[in-house]
Amino acid sequence: LDVKVGSGAFMKTIEDARLLAETMVGIGASHDTEVVAFLTNMDQPLGNEIGNASEIRESIDVLQGGGPPDLVEITYLLGREMLVLGGVAKTHEAAQDMLSDAVESGRAFEMFRRIVASQGGDVAVVDDPGLLPIAENTHVVRAAADGWVHRCDALDIGVASVRLGGGRETKEADIDPSVGITVHAKVGAAVETGDPLATITYAEPAKLDAALAAMESAWQIGPAAVAEPSILLDEVR
Numbered sequence: 001l002d003v004k005v006g007s008g009a010f011m012k013t014i015e016d017a018r019l020l021a022e023t024m025v026g027i028g029a030s031h032d033t034e035v036v037a038f039l040t041n042m043d044q045p046l047g048n049e050i051g052n053a054s055e056i057r058e059s060i061d062v063l064q065g066g067g068p069p070d071l072v073e074i075t076y077l078l079g080r081e082m083l084v085l086g087g088v089a090k091t092h093e094a095a096q097d098m099l100s101d102a103v104e105s106g107r108a109f110e111m112f113r114r115i116v117a118s119q120g121g122d123v124a125v126v127d128d129p130g131l132l133p134i135a136e137n138t139h140v141v142r143a144a145a146d147g148w149v150h151r152c153d154a155l156d157i158g159v160a161s162v163r164l165g166g167g168r169e170t171k172e173a174d175i176d177p178s179v180g181i182t183v184h185a186k187v188g189a190a191v192e193t194g195d196p197l198a199t200i201t202y203a204e205p206a207k208l209d210a211a212l213a214a215m216e217s218a219w220q221i222g223p224a225a226v227a228e229p230s231i232l233l234d235e236v237r
Helices: 014-030 052-063 069-085 092-105 107-118 123-127 154-166 205-214
Strands: 002-005 037-041 137-142 147-152 180-183 196-202 219-222 232-236
Touching: 002 014, 014 037, 014 232, 037 069, 052 069, 052 107, 052 180, 069 092, 092 107, 107 123, 137 205, 154 180, 154 196, 154 205, 196 205
Parallel strands: 002 037
Antiparallel strands: 037 232, 137 196, 147 219, 180 196
16 A cells, blocks of 8 residues: 655645554454555655646656656555565565566556556557647746755645646536646755746646646745655555
8 A cells, every 4th residue: 555644645644644554454454465555755746747648648658667766666666565465576676676677678568558458548649648638838937046945845736736627626627637737846956046846737827827826835945955855754564
Protein backbone atom coordinates (compact mmCIF):
# COMPACT_ATOMS: atom_id res chain seq x y z
CA LEU A 1 0.00 0.00 0.00
CA ASP A 2 1.05 3.58 -0.64
CA VAL A 3 -0.27 5.71 2.22
CA LYS A 4 0.21 9.37 1.33
CA VAL A 5 1.14 11.89 4.02
CA GLY A 6 1.05 15.67 3.84
CA SER A 7 -0.84 18.67 2.53
CA GLY A 8 -2.01 16.93 -0.64
CA ALA A 9 -3.12 13.75 1.13
CA PHE A 10 -6.12 12.73 3.21
CA MET A 11 -3.72 11.96 6.06
CA LYS A 12 -2.09 15.27 6.95
CA THR A 13 0.22 14.00 9.71
CA ILE A 14 2.62 11.10 9.98
CA GLU A 15 0.79 9.94 13.12
CA ASP A 16 -2.57 9.68 11.34
CA ALA A 17 -0.96 8.00 8.35
CA ARG A 18 0.78 5.46 10.54
CA LEU A 19 -2.48 4.65 12.32
CA LEU A 20 -4.20 4.09 8.96
CA ALA A 21 -1.31 1.95 7.74
CA GLU A 22 -1.33 -0.18 10.89
CA THR A 23 -5.08 -0.67 10.51
CA MET A 24 -4.75 -1.80 6.89
CA VAL A 25 -1.86 -4.13 7.67
CA GLY A 26 -3.90 -5.56 10.55
CA ILE A 27 -6.90 -6.17 8.29
CA GLY A 28 -4.65 -8.11 5.94
CA ALA A 29 -3.21 -10.17 8.78
CA SER A 30 -6.70 -11.06 10.01
CA HIS A 31 -7.32 -12.59 6.58
CA ASP A 32 -3.95 -14.37 6.40
CA THR A 33 -2.69 -11.88 3.83
CA GLU A 34 0.65 -10.12 4.23
CA VAL A 35 0.32 -6.39 3.67
CA VAL A 36 3.09 -3.80 3.59
CA ALA A 37 2.31 -0.08 3.79
CA PHE A 38 4.73 2.63 2.72
CA LEU A 39 4.15 6.11 4.11
CA THR A 40 5.18 8.51 1.34
CA ASN A 41 5.51 12.27 1.16
CA MET A 42 2.69 14.23 -0.44
CA ASP A 43 3.54 17.71 0.81
CA GLN A 44 4.49 18.56 -2.76
CA PRO A 45 3.30 17.06 -6.06
CA LEU A 46 4.70 13.70 -7.08
CA GLY A 47 6.36 14.03 -10.46
CA ASN A 48 6.14 17.24 -12.46
CA GLU A 49 2.70 16.97 -14.05
CA ILE A 50 -0.74 17.69 -12.61
CA GLY A 51 -3.55 17.02 -15.06
CA ASN A 52 -5.31 14.09 -16.67
CA ALA A 53 -3.62 13.92 -20.08
CA SER A 54 -0.30 15.33 -18.89
CA GLU A 55 0.03 12.70 -16.15
CA ILE A 56 -0.55 9.98 -18.75
CA ARG A 57 2.28 11.43 -20.85
CA GLU A 58 4.53 11.45 -17.79
CA SER A 59 3.61 7.86 -16.91
CA ILE A 60 4.46 6.71 -20.43
CA ASP A 61 7.79 8.50 -20.09
CA VAL A 62 8.55 6.50 -16.91
CA LEU A 63 7.64 3.22 -18.64
CA GLN A 64 10.13 4.10 -21.37
CA GLY A 65 12.96 4.78 -18.94
CA GLY A 66 12.52 8.52 -18.39
CA GLY A 67 10.46 10.55 -15.98
CA PRO A 68 11.21 12.66 -12.91
CA PRO A 69 13.35 11.00 -10.22
CA ASP A 70 10.75 11.08 -7.43
CA LEU A 71 8.10 9.39 -9.57
CA VAL A 72 10.60 6.79 -10.75
CA GLU A 73 11.70 6.17 -7.14
CA ILE A 74 8.21 5.48 -5.84
CA THR A 75 7.33 3.35 -8.86
CA TYR A 76 10.29 1.07 -8.21
CA LEU A 77 9.70 1.11 -4.44
CA LEU A 78 6.18 -0.23 -4.85
CA GLY A 79 7.12 -2.55 -7.69
CA ARG A 80 9.93 -4.21 -5.74
CA GLU A 81 7.67 -4.91 -2.78
CA MET A 82 4.91 -6.30 -5.00
CA LEU A 83 7.28 -8.77 -6.64
CA VAL A 84 8.64 -9.95 -3.30
CA LEU A 85 5.23 -10.24 -1.63
CA GLY A 86 3.90 -12.08 -4.66
CA GLY A 87 6.75 -14.58 -4.56
CA VAL A 88 8.01 -13.57 -8.00
CA ALA A 89 11.35 -12.39 -6.58
CA LYS A 90 13.16 -13.67 -3.50
CA THR A 91 14.91 -10.41 -2.67
CA HIS A 92 14.34 -6.72 -3.27
CA GLU A 93 17.61 -6.61 -5.19
CA ALA A 94 16.41 -9.33 -7.54
CA ALA A 95 13.09 -7.54 -7.89
CA GLN A 96 14.86 -4.31 -8.86
CA ASP A 97 16.81 -6.15 -11.54
CA MET A 98 13.58 -7.57 -12.93
CA LEU A 99 11.90 -4.18 -13.00
CA SER A 100 14.87 -2.46 -14.60
CA ASP A 101 15.05 -5.15 -17.26
CA ALA A 102 11.33 -4.82 -17.98
CA VAL A 103 11.72 -1.09 -18.60
CA GLU A 104 14.99 -1.28 -20.53
CA SER A 105 13.78 -4.11 -22.77
CA GLY A 106 10.52 -2.33 -23.57
CA ARG A 107 8.38 -5.06 -21.99
CA ALA A 108 6.90 -2.67 -19.41
CA PHE A 109 5.74 -0.28 -22.11
CA GLU A 110 4.40 -3.13 -24.25
CA MET A 111 2.41 -4.46 -21.30
CA PHE A 112 0.85 -1.03 -20.85
CA ARG A 113 -0.12 -1.05 -24.54
CA ARG A 114 -1.77 -4.43 -24.05
CA ILE A 115 -3.69 -3.20 -20.99
CA VAL A 116 -4.97 -0.18 -22.91
CA ALA A 117 -5.95 -2.33 -25.91
CA SER A 118 -7.73 -4.89 -23.71
CA GLN A 119 -9.94 -2.12 -22.33
CA GLY A 120 -10.82 -0.77 -25.76
CA GLY A 121 -8.39 2.13 -25.64
CA ASP A 122 -6.56 3.65 -28.60
CA VAL A 123 -2.98 2.35 -28.57
CA ALA A 124 -2.04 4.97 -31.15
CA VAL A 125 -2.20 7.48 -28.32
CA VAL A 126 0.14 5.32 -26.24
CA ASP A 127 2.60 5.16 -29.13
CA ASP A 128 2.34 8.91 -29.70
CA PRO A 129 1.40 10.78 -26.50
CA GLY A 130 1.37 13.95 -28.59
CA LEU A 131 -2.10 12.85 -29.67
CA LEU A 132 -3.37 13.46 -26.14
CA PRO A 133 -5.32 16.70 -25.79
CA ILE A 134 -3.42 19.83 -24.75
CA ALA A 135 -5.17 23.14 -24.08
CA GLU A 136 -3.93 25.89 -26.36
CA ASN A 137 -3.15 28.57 -23.76
CA THR A 138 -0.22 28.72 -21.34
CA HIS A 139 0.79 30.95 -18.45
CA VAL A 140 4.13 30.80 -16.64
CA VAL A 141 4.28 31.34 -12.87
CA ARG A 142 7.65 32.89 -12.03
CA ALA A 143 9.77 33.25 -8.91
CA ALA A 144 9.39 36.59 -7.16
CA ALA A 145 12.79 36.38 -5.43
CA ASP A 146 16.19 34.72 -5.48
CA GLY A 147 16.72 31.78 -3.15
CA TRP A 148 15.72 28.19 -2.62
CA VAL A 149 12.28 26.67 -2.80
CA HIS A 150 11.16 25.88 0.76
CA ARG A 151 7.59 24.92 -0.09
CA CYS A 152 5.77 23.67 -3.17
CA ASP A 153 2.35 22.93 -1.76
CA ALA A 154 0.54 19.93 -3.22
CA LEU A 155 -2.88 20.97 -1.95
CA ASP A 156 -2.70 24.50 -3.38
CA ILE A 157 -1.53 23.22 -6.75
CA GLY A 158 -4.14 20.47 -6.73
CA VAL A 159 -6.91 22.97 -6.01
CA ALA A 160 -5.59 25.13 -8.85
CA SER A 161 -5.85 22.15 -11.18
CA VAL A 162 -9.47 21.65 -10.16
CA ARG A 163 -10.16 25.34 -10.81
CA LEU A 164 -8.81 24.89 -14.34
CA GLY A 165 -11.27 22.06 -14.93
CA GLY A 166 -8.86 19.21 -14.28
CA GLY A 167 -11.05 17.93 -11.44
CA ARG A 168 -14.68 18.15 -10.38
CA GLU A 169 -15.93 20.81 -7.99
CA THR A 170 -19.38 19.20 -8.22
CA LYS A 171 -20.30 15.66 -9.23
CA GLU A 172 -22.11 17.01 -12.31
CA ALA A 173 -19.09 18.93 -13.59
CA ASP A 174 -17.18 17.80 -16.65
CA ILE A 175 -13.43 17.16 -16.51
CA ASP A 176 -11.21 18.78 -19.12
CA PRO A 177 -8.31 16.35 -19.75
CA SER A 178 -6.40 18.97 -21.75
CA VAL A 179 -5.64 21.35 -18.89
CA GLY A 180 -2.87 20.98 -16.35
CA ILE A 181 0.10 22.34 -14.45
CA THR A 182 3.74 21.48 -15.06
CA VAL A 183 5.93 22.09 -12.01
CA HIS A 184 9.46 23.27 -12.77
CA ALA A 185 10.83 23.99 -9.27
CA LYS A 186 10.23 21.85 -6.19
CA VAL A 187 11.56 21.91 -2.64
CA GLY A 188 15.34 22.23 -2.59
CA ALA A 189 15.64 23.84 -6.02
CA ALA A 190 17.67 27.04 -6.35
CA VAL A 191 15.85 29.79 -8.25
CA GLU A 192 16.45 33.35 -9.35
CA THR A 193 13.89 36.10 -9.74
CA GLY A 194 11.88 35.44 -12.87
CA ASP A 195 12.70 31.74 -13.12
CA PRO A 196 9.70 29.58 -14.04
CA LEU A 197 8.11 27.78 -11.11
CA ALA A 198 5.27 26.26 -13.11
CA THR A 199 3.53 26.40 -16.47
CA ILE A 200 -0.26 26.42 -16.46
CA THR A 201 -2.00 25.02 -19.52
CA TYR A 202 -5.56 26.31 -19.65
CA ALA A 203 -8.60 26.59 -21.88
CA GLU A 204 -10.57 29.48 -20.35
CA PRO A 205 -9.06 32.79 -19.11
CA ALA A 206 -11.56 33.04 -16.25
CA LYS A 207 -10.45 29.66 -14.96
CA LEU A 208 -6.81 30.77 -15.17
CA ASP A 209 -7.57 33.63 -12.78
CA ALA A 210 -9.17 31.19 -10.33
CA ALA A 211 -6.20 28.84 -10.57
CA LEU A 212 -3.69 31.63 -9.98
CA ALA A 213 -5.62 32.71 -6.89
CA ALA A 214 -5.48 29.15 -5.54
CA MET A 215 -1.73 28.97 -6.20
CA GLU A 216 -0.89 32.36 -4.74
CA SER A 217 0.92 30.88 -1.72
CA ALA A 218 1.90 27.52 -3.19
CA TRP A 219 5.61 28.37 -3.37
CA GLN A 220 7.72 29.75 -0.57
CA ILE A 221 11.23 30.89 -1.46
CA GLY A 222 13.79 31.48 1.28
CA PRO A 223 17.39 32.71 1.44
CA ALA A 224 18.82 29.48 2.90
CA ALA A 225 19.43 26.26 1.02
CA VAL A 226 17.23 23.31 1.98
CA ALA A 227 17.53 19.64 1.15
CA GLU A 228 15.17 17.82 -1.17
CA PRO A 229 12.61 16.00 1.01
CA SER A 230 12.60 12.23 1.28
CA ILE A 231 9.87 10.36 -0.57
CA LEU A 232 9.69 7.40 1.83
CA LEU A 233 8.86 8.54 5.37
CA ASP A 234 8.14 5.23 7.08
CA GLU A 235 6.85 1.73 6.47
CA VAL A 236 4.55 -0.61 8.37
CA ARG A 237 4.74 -4.39 8.04
